[in-house]
Amino acid sequence: MERLALEPWDWPEERRQLVEEALERWDEGVLGEGVWAYLVRHRKKPDRSVPLYVNRFVRWLVLKGRRWPRLEAGDVRAFLEEARLRGFPGSPTGPVSRSSVERARSSLIHFVRFLGWAGIEWPPHVEVPPRGFGEKITRRPMPxxxxxxxxxxxxxxxxxxxxxxxxxxxxxxxxxxxxxxxxxxxxxxxxxxxxxxxxxxxxxxxxxxxxxxxxxxxxxxxxxxxxxxxxxxxxxxxxxxxxxxxxxxxxxxxxxxxxxxxxxxxxxxxxxxxxxxxxxxxxxxxxxxxxxxxxxxxxxxxxxxxxxxxxxxxxxxx
CATH class of the missing domain: 1.10.443.10 (Intergrase catalytic core)
Incomplete structure (x- = not known):
């Protein structure tokens, strides 16, 4: 049977192979393209900033010397905390706002789902923190x-x-x-x-x-x-x-x-x-x-x- 002219992301075997190879060499381009391919197939209004935040996380992992899947349990939290206090890797803008940190966090949730779509399990010991993590929620009214x-x-x-x-x-x-x-x-x-x-x-x-x-x-x-x-x-x-x-x-x-x-x-x-x-x-x-x-x-x-x-x-x- 002749195959239809679809993208590699539409074929489970090719999709898995692409992602496995990209994770092995931390290929930002392929992983960013892949998470976007996942979003356009599963979201009515995909957020175009998701691949950018995923690439920043991948770059952070490279700078920390991590190898897939041997990540540390607190890597996602550490990446987000570092962005909040000092900025994203290679970014000249410095510390980012809580809203940008939250967009990065939600982007990594999409990244985890994308890996599952590719047939690759996210390391179960690595936590993706909940919304509002690290934020000291003040319920103390102004005097x-x-x-x-x-x-x-x-x-x-x-x-x-x-x-x-x-x-x-x-x-x-x-x-x-x-x-x-x-x-x-x-x-x-x-x-x-x-x-x-x-x-x-x-x-x-x-x-x-x-x-x-x-x-x-x-x-x-x-x-x-x-x-x-x-x-x-x-x-x-x-x-x-x-x-x-x-x-x-x-x-x-x-x-x-x-x-x-x-x-x-x-x-x-x-x-x-x-x-x-x-x-x-x-x-x-x-x-x-x-x-x-x-x-x-x-x-x-x-x-x-x-x-x-x-x-x-x-x-x-x-």
């Missing part, structure tokens, strides 16, 4: 005096034209309990006086405290002024005050940049063993603490803040 100091410092931040939107962003995170991406996704019409309609994956309506309501009411005239800088005003609630993009929507990257600049301004530094500083989680837990202190049930607070893990038994610790 009230520290929160008040942050609000006060927004009035001193320079350049001064960033102060209004910075304060609104802080209040949306630390008082309402939103994620940064949820805050920048709001539209002006989502502010409904007593409540706020939160868009995104977890569409919901959140009640506003007097502080949040007052802050948003003060922001709206300034927002209208910024919006007037564009020929066709944008509908987003948070608009950029930058001289270059004044009146355009504040996106996630710019919002995170603004917060990083503010953390540096107020003197918040990374904790020991951490490459970056990000008090956003503690701010959100402050909002959660306040909701609970007002007597609202956990289920309702989890709904308002999108923090679904709050209803997991034993998760909340004051």
């Amino acid at each position: 009230e005096e520290e929160w008040q100091e942050l609000l006060r410092k927004t009035e001193e931040y320079t350049p001064a034209y960033w102060r209004p939107v910075l304060k609104v962003l802080l209040v949306l995170v630390g008082e309402v309990g939103l994620e940064v991406k949820e805050a920048v996704g709001l539209w002006a019409e989502d502010f409904r006086g007593e409540t706020l309609l939160v868009r995104g994956e977890r569409l919901r309506e959140v009640p506003l405290s007097p502080l949040a309501r007052r802050t948003l009411e003060e922001w709206m005239p300034l927002r209208a002024y910024l919006a007037s800088h564009q020929p066709l005003p944008y509908p987003q609630l948070l608009l950029s005050a930058s001289k270059i993009s004044r009146g355009k929507p504040l996106d996630v990257a710019e919002a995170k940049w603004l917060l990083r600049e503010f953390w540096a301004f107020v003197g918040i530094r990374p904790a020991e063993g951490q490459s970056r500083v990000d008090p956003v989680r503690r701010l959100r837990w402050r909002a959660i603490r306040n909701y609970l202190a007002q007597g609202h049930p956990k289920e309702k607070v989890a709904y308002w803040t999108g923090m679904r893990s709050l209803v997991v038994p034993g998760f909340w610790e004051e």
Whole structure:
């Protein structure tokens, strides 16, 4: 019977031989091509970054002198920790964010599945750590005096034209309990006086405290002024005050940049063993603490803040 003109990856025997030989010589090209071939055959929307992260892991194994399948039990964890603290092998960018570490971790899960597809067993003693590994999950809300100091410092931040939107962003995170991406996704019409309609994956309506309501009411005239800088005003609630993009929507990257600049301004530094500083989680837990202190049930607070893990038994610790 004549064979169809398929790729070698479509034939189990050839696939296994290709991968065995690539593992023996740590061939990044073949392994990257193979994991991509697996993804396009098994995923509706394959992530194009997976082969890149797999190649970085293979390069790390080469630098450590590993031979397949004689890997050490903690190799995957060590690779990810090194990336978090110092960066990927050969990369000039230095330490990477938690989100990049997570993408690398999930890419290695695809790599393990790809090996199984090729008929090769992943060494059972080598652990692929769970999501959020090594991350010190803080359920400790920001103290009230520290929160008040942050609000006060927004009035001193320079350049001064960033102060209004910075304060609104802080209040949306630390008082309402939103994620940064949820805050920048709001539209002006989502502010409904007593409540706020939160868009995104977890569409919901959140009640506003007097502080949040007052802050948003003060922001709206300034927002209208910024919006007037564009020929066709944008509908987003948070608009950029930058001289270059004044009146355009504040996106996630710019919002995170603004917060990083503010953390540096107020003197918040990374904790020991951490490459970056990000008090956003503690701010959100402050909002959660306040909701609970007002007597609202956990289920309702989890709904308002999108923090679904709050209803997991034993998760909340004051």
